[in-house]
Amino acid sequence: MRITIKLxxxxxxxxxxxxxxxxxxxxxxxxxxxxxxxxPFGLPPKLTHLVLVDGTFIAPEDRNVRPLKDGxxxxxxxxxxxx
Amino acid sequence: MSWNRKILRVNLTAGTCTPEPLNxxxxxxxxxxxxxxxxxxxxxxDPKVDPLSPENKMIMATGPLTGTMASTGGRYTVITKGPLxxxxxxxxxxxxxxxxxxxxxxxxxxxxxxxxxxxxxxxENEKAELRDAAHLWGTTCWHTEETIxxxxxxPLVRVSSIGRSGENQVLFSCIVNDLHRAAGxxxxxxxxxxxxxxxxxxxxxxGVSGVKDFPAFLKAANAAKQVLKDNAVTGQGLPKYGTQVLxxxxxxxxxxxxxxxxxxQFEEAGKISAEAMHEKRPTDGxxxxxxxxxxxxxxxxxxxxxxxxxGHFTVQNKPEYWGASGGLEYExxxxxxxxxxxxxLEALQYANMLCNEDGxxxxxxxxxxxxxxxxxxxxxxxxxxxxxxAPFGSAKALAYLAEITAQGIGFGKExxxxxxxxxxxxxxxxxxxxxxxxxxxxxxxxxxxxxGLNYATSNRGACHVRGYTVASxxxxxxxxxxxxxxxxxxxxxxxxxxxxxxxDSAGVCLFTSFAWSVADVxxxxxAACEGDWxxxxxxxxxxxxxxxxxxxxxxxxxxxxxDNLPPRLTTEPAKTGPAKGRVNELGKMLxxxxxxxxxxxEGVPTAETLxxxxx
Numbered sequence: 001m002r003i004t005i006k007l008x009x010x011x012x013x014x015x016x017x018x019x020x021x022x023x024x025x026x027x028x029x030x031x032x033x034x035x036x037x038x039x040p041f042g043l044p045p046k047l048t049h050l051v052l053v054d055g056t057f058i059a060p061e062d063r064n065v066r067p068l069k070d071g072x073x074x075x076x077x078x079x080x081x082x083x
Numbered sequence: 084m085s086w087n088r089k090i091l092r093v094n095l096t097a098g099t100c101t102p103e104p105l106n107x108x109x110x111x112x113x114x115x116x117x118x119x120x121x122x123x124x125x126x127x128x129d130p131k132v133d134p135l136s137p138e139n140k141m142i143m144a145t146g147p148l149t150g151t152m153a154s155t156g157g158r159y160t161v162i163t164k165g166p167l168x169x170x171x172x173x174x175x176x177x178x179x180x181x182x183x184x185x186x187x188x189x190x191x192x193x194x195x196x197x198x199x200x201x202x203x204x205x206x207e208n209e210k211a212e213l214r215d216a217a218h219l220w221g222t223t224c225w226h227t228e229e230t231i232x233x234x235x236x237x238p239l240v241r242v243s244s245i246g247r248s249g250e251n252q253v254l255f256s257c258i259v260n261d262l263h264r265a266a267g268x269x270x271x272x273x274x275x276x277x278x279x280x281x282x283x284x285x286x287x288x289x290g291v292s293g294v295k296d297f298p299a300f301l302k303a304a305n306a307a308k309q310v311l312k313d314n315a316v317t318g319q320g321l322p323k324y325g326t327q328v329l330x331x332x333x334x335x336x337x338x339x340x341x342x343x344x345x346x347x348q349f350e351e352a353g354k355i356s357a358e359a360m361h362e363k364r365p366t367d368g369x370x371x372x373x374x375x376x377x378x379x380x381x382x383x384x385x386x387x388x389x390x391x392x393x394g395h396f397t398v399q400n401k402p403e404y405w406g407a408s409g410g411l412e413y414e415x416x417x418x419x420x421x422x423x424x425x426x427x428l429e430a431l432q433y434a435n436m437l438c439n440e441d442g443x444x445x446x447x448x449x450x451x452x453x454x455x456x457x458x459x460x461x462x463x464x465x466x467x468x469x470x471x472x473a474p475f476g477s478a479k480a481l482a483y484l485a486e487i488t489a490q491g492i493g494f495g496k497e498x499x500x501x502x503x504x505x506x507x508x509x510x511x512x513x514x515x516x517x518x519x520x521x522x523x524x525x526x527x528x529x530x531x532x533x534x535g536l537n538y539a540t541s542n543r544g545a546c547h548v549r550g551y552t553v554a555s556x557x558x559x560x561x562x563x564x565x566x567x568x569x570x571x572x573x574x575x576x577x578x579x580x581x582x583x584x585x586x587d588s589a590g591v592c593l594f595t596s597f598a599w600s601v602a603d604v605x606x607x608x609x610a611a612c613e614g615d616w617x618x619x620x621x622x623x624x625x626x627x628x629x630x631x632x633x634x635x636x637x638x639x640x641x642x643x644x645x646d647n648l649p650p651r652l653t654t655e656p657a658k659t660g661p662a663k664g665r666v667n668e669l670g671k672m673l674x675x676x677x678x679x680x681x682x683x684x685e686g687v688p689t690a691e692t693l694x695x696x697x698x
Binding site: 006008009010012021022046047049050052054055056057059073075077078079080081082083 | 314315316319320321323324325326327328329331332335336337353357358412413414547548551554557558559560563565593594597660661
């Protein structure tokens with residue numbers, strides 16, 4: 001299956017060189033979890049704060065059990081805020 | 084107490100400047116700035132007064148921590164009855180002006196009446212006088228500040244002024260200080276313009292006296308600064324990316340109002356985001372963002388300083404706009420950009436610069452342009468009426484309307500009314516995305532349910548910085564809640580609203596609340612001020628201030644019917660994203676909100692509530 005991974009703010013530094021903008025498409029085995037999909041990027045756990053799949057928040061305790069589906073978009077931010 | 088215990092009362096009709104003692108009993112009950120200034124206003128004006136009449140007053144107020152060594156302690160507040168809404172107007176600004184007022188020996192300046200001719204107030208420590216401003220009238224905020232500093236031969240004078248927008252009483256005019264900081268919302272600049280008051284120039288050399296227990300204060304302030312430094316948001320995220328970092332987040336969660344709230348996601352959000360501001364432009368090889376910037380005493384430094392591409396169509400042959408200038412912040416990038424379907428970062432910054440230069444609120448301006456664009460697309464407004472073709476996505480229309488609004492040129496006069504009056508004039512009041520006449524900020528109440536309730540109940544109309552539940556519902560601060568849930572939101576909204584009054588009234592920046600709670604503000608206030616400033620008292624004072632503002636609005640004629648959202652938010656479901664199919668369920672949340680507030684089902688504070696709060 002193919003999913004899109006988006007890394008924002010300071011996590012942009014962890015994208016591979018061939019990423020376009022803030023995103024990269026990756027091929028993953030069926031049943032791969034959120035945590036499994038992010039593992040190759042080496043994101044510091046403290047900075048893996050806001051994790052969204054198709055815009056919906058995935059709680060830390062669900063990230064190693066939530067399987068991804070083909071076509072989903074996984075987006076991650078460090079702790080951020082604005083106003 | 085870290086008060087100067089002194090107010091300056093300026094009667095513009097008589098041309099007098101009179102010192103008087105600060106009412107310390109009220110300071111003890113309402114803390115300062117927003118709370119204390121509102122107490123003075125509610126005691127001194129009829130809530131039904133015409134906001135643009137001489138009978139309205141305008142108060143510039145500092146808090147007990149303003150000008151001290153507390154981080155971000157540079158804030159001041161402008162309090163008046165707002166002309167855009169008819170409700171309490173209370174507009175907060177950073178920069179250096181607030182601290183300078185304290186250094187000059189004043190806690191607050193109350194303006195009353197109306198000057199027979201344009202004047203500006205000059206204050207140098209205890210000396211205060213009104214000066215002729217005929218040569219400044221008809222000029223911008225930037226020109227005014229530069230001219231006053233030059234004629235006083237003092238570059239350290241701090242200036243708050245109105246531009247041509249405020250002079251012409253554009254109903255969403257700001258008061259701009261330090262070039263690009265503003266008391267931005269509710270039209271406080273129009274009130275200043277109605278009084279023929281062009282500017283306030285301050286010079287203070289006295290520091291802040293009277294901190295009650297200085298060693299304890301220093302310890303508390305330093306501990307609080309360490310909290311800001313160690314926090315990933317205030318220590319790293321905000322300095323590097325600013326508020327603009329939210330553009331992609333809010334788009335991803337499906338709550339980025341787009342094309343006058345027709346949509347909740349903007350396909351070009353990435354092009355106008357914080358990340359885009361860091362990228363080098365293909366046209367000139369330079370990044371849009373130059374640096375970050377800090378207000379007085381701030382250890383966060385979230386401000387953005389940017390520079391336009393000199394070849395962009397908006398500034399070709401206009402070198403006055405080629406220098407580094409403030410922006411873009413998230414709210415203005417959204418209101419000028421996504422809200423209008425415009426994905427041209429340079430055009431947004433140009434429009435934002437005009438807002439700063441001539442002093443008008445980019446949120447209400449952008450949202451009013453959105454209504455104009457929708458009316459144009461519906462065929463209700465034409466190119467001939469507007470002066471340009473104005474479909475959603477037109478950067479040229481955005482720039483054109485920004486150029487004609489402050490001076491009220493042509494259709495700019497209608498834009499200057501704000502979206503509520505403009506859409507009503509053309510028979511489509513439902514297309515004004517506002518509450519109590521104040522336009523929404525950058526979060527859609529269908530994708531973030533709690534913020535919709537906050538908008539509906541905010542005392543100054545649709546405003547995110549009256550109860551920023553987005554922190555919890557989206558960003559997980561202090562704890563993550565589900566943005567699509569309605570359960571628990573009335574209590575969450577009340578908690579955010581009451582806590583916000585404490586940050587505002589103490590004189591510190593609300594952005595500290597991404598790392599601080601009231602428990603981090605409390606030791607600083609306790610050490611700075613005499614008397615009891617326990618957490619229990621803070622909780623009561625916060626709720627008291629909120630209810631005082633509510634009482635003013637009720638007396639001004641507002642009712643529960645005004646705690647509402649436009650029909651688009653409650654009847655037209657979101658088309659995409661996690662909130663697809665959802666509307667804001669205000670009807671479910673509002674009765675419980677009234678209940679947790681201790682108000683009647685009609686939204687009126689009960690006698691028991693008023694007694695409990697000492698109102």
